[in-house]
Amino acid sequence: MSKTIFITGASRGFGKLWAEAFLKRGDRVVATARNTDALNDLVAQYGDAILPVKLDVNNRADSLAAVAKAKEHFGTIDAIINNAGYGHFGTIEETTETEARNQIETNVFGLLWITQAILPVFRAQGHGHIIQVSSILGIVTLPLLGVYNASKWAVEGISETLAQEVKQFGINVSLVEPNGYSTDWGGSSAVQSEPIEVYDNLRQSFAETAQQDGFYGDPEATSEAILKLVDAQQPPLRLFLGKHTLPWAKQVYESRIAEWNEWDEVAVAAHGN
Incomplete structure (x- = not known):
């Protein structure tokens, strides 16, 4: 049985492929x-099966209207994929106020507005699947992407909370956490801060790592995973995409747990009773 899928940021990259x-x-x-x-x-190829909607997710009123238009047009919405967003490259010191606000506005608030818009629809239906495109950088971090990291950590917090709140209504929530892929995310769609020279060595090291063979995944290889996620009767809260994600997460979390254990005596003493 066919489904109706609502996808933001569908003009290129993951959004268009999916x-x-x-x-x-x-x-x-x-x-x-x-x-x-x-x-x-x-x-041109699929005709009435696709409804294009002009939308800047930063506009909350337009986001609400886009979801309402989709519901009116197709009668139902089975899954929504919050994919709209972009990458901001720059150290914490280099990032301007405007750059920081714009990154959070799109990656966090844009996703939040669409999520809020779809919830009454899904509650009325008694079912629905909210898929939030996060990143491996929503649970680990890289230098030069501090505000982007922060935006995806925020998405993780919002979405994990949401999953607990809406399960009672038959609504599922999934976070998709890709590693790097050969999309335009790091190209023309990205924003670059004005560089400060003292960080040039860090930028060079980052560039050399990213140029390693196999660092980036093939975007087209992700489509089958997304189809399976949408079709799952019991979808996961989190789904990694790419071969680097799980090894990296394990390494980081093992280090975190070791450090927490090392300082546990201090932590417990700080409880006070």
């Missing part, structure tokens, strides 16, 4: 983008 994967198998897709012309090829 939109096409759903359309290919016969699902219906609500595809939002700031520039819907980027979706003309999908409209």
